[in-house]
Amino acid sequence: MADLHDLTALEQGALIRSGELDPVELTEHYLERAARLPQEYVDGAFAFRDDDGARRRAREVAAVGPVGDGASPLAGVPTAIKDLNLTAGTPTAFGSPVFAGHVPAVSDAVTLAIEEAGLVSLGKTATPEFGSPCYTEPEGRPPAVTPWDTTRMAGGSSGGAAAAVAAGLVPVAHGSDGGGSIRIPAACCGLVGLKPTRGRISGFPMYGDPVGLSTSGTIARSVADAAALLDVLAGRRAGDPSWAPEPSGTFLDAAGREPGRLRIAVFDTPVIADVDVDPAVTAAFEETCALLGSLGHAVEGVPVPIPRDAVGDFETCWAVLTALSTTPLAAEQRALLRPLTRWLGELGEAVPAPSSAWPSAGCAGSRPRRSSRSRPTTRC
Known part of the structure; x- marks a missing residue:
């Protein structure tokens, strides 16, 4: 029989529903696996491991007993939450020493x-x-x-989530993405990374991204697992500035349907810089196109769909968003920031307000914003 961590998240959930597996047993399996793997690697995936909290939560879920038809197929399955998201009672540092030891009093919509x-x-x-x-x-x-x-990075900014899923430390995980922060780690780690449409997952209670391109999403080893977690995360809450239309069914059901013949647009020209594509990458690209064609889909080459000047717009927005995070910090707090963060913040502070209003620009990931000395807010 395969090890528990080799099963998909949905397979683990099915075993829990059938009574063949207990959430406590499954949680202990993952905690023991994390203890066996090299800690330097595990610490690279996790900003904070809450072993005791996970055990308590697993016992609570197990005490509920068999779940009904309306429950998530992932009930009882271990996961993890990105360090940009508020988790009441659990340390949330936003990846920065400025917020070391910060423990939110509230949880956000994802949590x-x-x-x-x-x-x-x-x-x-x-x-x-x-x-x-x-x-x-x-x-x-x-x-x-x-x-x-x-020796190679897991990407970012959801790199910890992707590293954890790829190494079998959790079967599925939450991430967030504004300019590639789910998709880049998924590509680096050989996973499925899904950034859903704007308004699909609520940013409650902070709504801190004025650009509107940053959203939570899912990272998994299979499309079905990614869809099942999207079913968990999707939904609107009071105060959402926008929301996506209600789906006609579950995303998990949609993932299981035959797609029919698709028209797939492809291009292999670099978007950001004038560089040569590595031959190995070109070969993988061509192999993928051939595979899609052999499956009956129409694969059509297209020009780069993003104008080169959009890169400058993106960089402007990125810097301004960073400035919104760093400007309220005191001098002693700014001294704790990494050089890139300080530089981007200073660059953003120099941008006139009209120049920062780029509704079409993006940002590289979710960022926290200080509304006061004691209460950080996060734009996820």
Whole structure:
């Protein structure tokens, strides 16, 4: 029989529903696995491991007994929450020493949805400072690396989540993405990374991203697992500035339907810089296109769909968003920031207000914003 961590999240949930597996037993399996793996690697994936809290939560879920037809198929399954998201009673540092030891008094919509669905969080996954860069190297901690080659990064800013899923530390995990922060780690770690449409997952209670491109999403080893977690996270709450239309069914059901013949647009020209594509990447691209064609889909080459000047707009927005996080900090707090964060914050502070109003621009990931000395807020 396969090890428990080799099963998909949905397979684990099915065993729990049938009574063949207990949430406490499954949680202990993952905690023991984390203890066996090299701690430098595990610490690169997790910003904070809450072993005792996970055990308590697993016992609570187990005490509920068999779940009904309306319950999530992931009830009782372990997961983890990105360190940018508020978790009441659990340390949340936003990847920064500025917020070391910060414990939120409230949970955000993502955390509440995961708890309501009966999943068991093992802790907070690592993220770079304020979720800004596309790599996950928070100050004073090991970097998040891909388990396929630990000399290579796991990407960012959801690098800790992707590293944890790829290494079998959790079967499925939450991430967030504004400019690639789920998709980049998924690519680095060989996973499914899904950034859903705006308004699909609530940003309650902070709504701190004025650009509107940053949203939570899912990271998993299969499309079905990613869809099942999206079913958990999706939904609107009072105060949401926008929301996506209600789906006609579950995302898990949609993932199981035959798609029919698709028209798939492809391009292999770099968007951001004028560089040569590595031959190995070109070969993988062509192999993928051939595979899609052999499956009956129409694969059509298209010009780069993003104008080059959009990169400058994105960079402007990125810097301004960072400035919203760093400007309220006191001088002694700014001294704790990483050089990139300080530089981006200063760059953003120099942007005139009209120039920062780019409704089409994006940001690199969710970032916290200080509304006062004692209460950080987060834009996820």
